[in-house]
Amino acid sequence: MAEVGPHGGIPPISVSSTSTRVNRTGSWKYIRPVYQDRVAPCNAGCPVGIDIEGYMNLLREGRDDEAMDLLLRENPMPAVTGRVCDHPCETHCNRRFFDEPVSIHAVERMLGDRILERDLPTPVATQRKERIAVVGSGPAGLACGYHLARLGYRAVVYEAAPEAGGMLRLGIPEYRLPREILDAQIERIRAEGIEIRCGVRVGPDVPWGELARYDAVFVASGAHQGRATGMEGEESDGVRSGLHFLKEVNAGGRPDIGRRVVVVGGGNTAIDCARTARRLGAEVLLLYRRTRAEMPAIDEEILEAEREGIEFEFLAAPNTVAKLNGRLRGVECIRMVLGEPDDSGRRRPVPTEEGQFTVIVDTILTAIGEITDLGFLPPDVHQDRWQIVVDELGATSTPVVFAGGDVTDSERTVAHALGDGKRAALGIDRFLRSAAGEPIPAVDPERYCLGPEGNISMTRWRDDDPLRRNSPVNEVVEFEDMNQDHFQHADRHPDHHLSDARTLAGFDEVNQGLGRDEATEEALRCMNCGVCNQCELCLIFCPDMAVSRSEDGWGFVIDMDYCKGCGVCAAECPRGAMVMTREGL
């Protein structure tokens, strides 16, 4: 057009000369979105305190090495736990409401095995002067030493047995945990800078007083004495402690147990006994006084026991052994019914008069629990019912003494033992730093616990989360908080198993886990509950182009000048990692 309007610069037609960015439409809002990461239920459910969601996220991004490092921050022995942990993470996994839980154990196992292929680690550079004695090289003791070593302390582990590993070596059969895996794992832990002295029993070999030269002591000597069933004739030949039986076989022994074996109990030791006995050629009947539903053993282990031909008799308990010519011939059993719940919440079995029966048997293996032997401890370390009393960081009534694992009232799983070891390492760190007059990293348990169940997170303790979570709150994200529309169904990969023919032929590992690709696919099934995994849906669905990627490429920035507070981003966040908050609050 020829003219240039003198009319206040207004052009002759409606033609734009600026963008709508001149409108600060963000002023319309009364609520605003905030990125707020929460705790994934797997993490909250892991007694070891592993950042499972975190390593799944790293795996999804192809950052495998970082995933392994993140795993090793919290768990000294993923190749072991990937095999023998009862993986409460999976029972907590939100995906169970969607299709099936992620096979976390298989992913952990894959990572654990890949870690074993790495070069041996070297001790951390910063070394502190304090030394700590650890009594017992089971998972609790090794975990404590491992984390102390990583915190720069020197730990010396005393182990009564000829080789390290505690119950992992003594109690868990090879078909669940091949010894080369355990050996390799312990070798790596040792390489972190831990000294392990085997064949040395505290008490007889090393008096308690000798440990006084250490700056702290962690007691994790475990529970090794089989508990008596109370049946008549329990002391007879042919009635054995299941744990002793396992120790013998695990050490290479092949005891004569006859053709017919009865195992008493419903926990993992009972199942291990039954399956081990089966491999020695016996027909095995397992007696359990409650029902299948109450069995504390890992469900897969029970299933595999069934597959291996072990018979189960539920609501039954041995009452009297029957002998012929002084030799065990059978066991008379009584029937139970379930009564009122007991302290553990399970319904208490109550004997009945009817339905008694007799089983012909050559060997009875009792596996109804183990108790500690803490005779070496001085009386000032307070105990309660043969268990050491500890606080939330493993400290006993004696200042320098800490304890964890089966010597305490902790749950008797590998995971809890590993968690206890870490808990005590953290307690010892706090104690020693405090004694040295140093600042203590995090005093409030909220700052070092992952989730409300008190699992210890070294990452939180050290406050160096490599995943840079957004203003995390220590609150577990529920499935209902997530937008499941952004997930697609994907079948869980079942573990591979040894063929039936090979299973009973020896002690080869039965569960073969998943291949690397399969396990990676499982990692992709992870929904990263509660944690932003950079999926960008907030940005994609923002009607106002108010969301953009951070300049450093990690996370997002919301331009409050333009966010109208519609809430679409938070509603569409698949992970419940965004919340809407009142404007001005």
Next chain:
Amino acid sequence: MKKVIEGNHAVSWGAKLARVEVISAYPITPQTQIVERLSEMCADGSLDARYISVESEHSAMAACIGASAAGVRTFTATSSQGLALMHELLHWAALGRHPVVMADVNRALGPGWNIWTDQNDSLSQRDTGWIQFYCETNQEVLDTTILGFKLAEAVDLPVMVVLDAFFLSHTAEPVDIPDQELVDGFLPRREARYKLDVEDPHAFGALVRPDAYMEMRLQQQEAMERAHDAFDEIESEWEALTGRRYGAIEGYRTEGAELLLVTSSTITSTAREVVDARRDAGEAVGLVKVKMFRPFPTERLRRLLSGVSRVAVLDRNISPGHGGIFAEELRSALYDVPPDDRPTLFGYVVGLGGRDVTPTVIGEIIDGTRAAERPEREDLWVGVAP
């Protein structure tokens, strides 16, 4: 090159010579031949243009607007109901300052159906912001079509070229068709100042609030005012090339006239005959032809009509409830003439719906005007049954 062609085809030739780039049209009698011929020209390659056969006049104008907004020269043609249907978009074209050129073949509006000439269709669009030219001959039609593009693009306003149904549209006359090179030199390819351009993206036509709307309207008005001089300059250029000039208004034998007829379109030709005869008879009668209706040539008309005793305006149209539209516009224009110089104005309504305006009718008008002291009423209907 001289050819004997109908008025409709004179339009087609004008558009072709203007190298119009997008034509969008819809058939309606008596306009149809214009676009038929253009579609043939596009089809045979003699005209390099896109011809869009839209489904309505409304879309015809819409497509022209779109094409014009994208920077090309656009053309359409219509009549009567079709023009009425376009009404909304006539405003859009004008306020968007799109230099669309359109031929309107004047035709009466229904009901009842009437396909004959009548100016009410185009005059109903008086306030849409279009420049309007009324043509007397097929030569003028062709020339005005070309001049229309030049003017439209000079002031960024749309131009309507108006011709009478049948008297021009379907009447063959010898027409000098200028060479393409001549027209190309006169009317180079359109280069729009504002256009849709992905390299320089802007939004056009967004909401304008009261604080800016009037300024844009005022600039439209200023462009209309500039069109007076711009048309003079363009005609001078055309005259130098072709020897032909029409003028926004034309005075015919006005010297010493006591009575001037004011006409438009083909009535002018008939009136010329009558004026010649009366002059031969010694009567001081002349004629003013109004070619440019918008912008209205107020000043020129005042100059020409001041001091004349009587003016008789022949309107082939009616603004119901008021009067003939040219007459009313002229009355308004002459209001500022000092009373002593202000002619007495007689407004005659003639020829609606294609009724013949014969020399006899015009003669009666002259006689009546001379005989009366003052008009009996503002609208004097001629030749109708009482």
Next chain:
Amino acid sequence: MSQVMIKDSIPREEHLASGHLACPGCAAPLAMKMALKALGDDTMVVLPACCWSIIAGPWPQSSLKVPLYHTAFETGAAVGSGVKAALEMRGNKETTVMAWAGDGGTFDIGLQALSGAAERNEDIIYCCYDNEAYMNTGIQRSSGTPWGAWTTTSPREHPKSRPKKDILSIMAAHRIPYAATASVAHPVDLMEKMTKAKGIRGTRFMHILAPCPPGWKTESDETIDLARMAVRTRIFPLMEVEDGSRWRFTVEHPGDSVEPYIRRQGRFRHLTDEDISFIQAEVDARWEVLERRVQYGT
């Protein structure tokens, strides 16, 4: 993959600026944002009267980073035809011309021009973002309004008594090369269709459902969820039709009950259980028709 990680299939560049004047949670800017991401910056937009006339910003603003022509209500397709013709006349055959209209400008007042353009097979993409009423003027009934819905001109006592006009079938019946439905809840599907449309010459028609929080009487954060439910319930199936005859579903439609979708919207609050059963039956019957078309073509 079990997680939908769509970010890598979505272009980063934004062609729509913040500060536009859509209501909070409006799907219309989202639809435009996604459409333009697929089409890129060699695009011109023709915008007849609709909510977007406001969203684009008043003079001297524009929320689009591509050229935009505001035009009269019923002229989207015709103006688009003209723009395209002009570009071609100046030797530009590449630039995509997209008309962007609401349901009123498409189903109602603009249908004639749209039909004309489609019949001529004008080389334009015509997008209807459908919020199912005249929302910009304050929620009046359009022929895109679904059966039973309240609007300010179909009050609760006399809600709309006729079904929503089947615009996709109407457009397919023109035998245009490409016609499709899309949803803001399915960005990848939407963008794939836009990309496909961009690569085709001739008239391409896109029908995008655009939930409207004020008009549907829903919360602003429900927009995507409602759009998704409309697909899952088969109320708004995602389809494409090539040459008017080859019909195809482009996503899964589980066939969820329509009831939660209806009950979440205030505009349907007055509907009885019987009314909802009627809607369900209509949706089911319509689905059978579509399945037959997918199977046998038309």
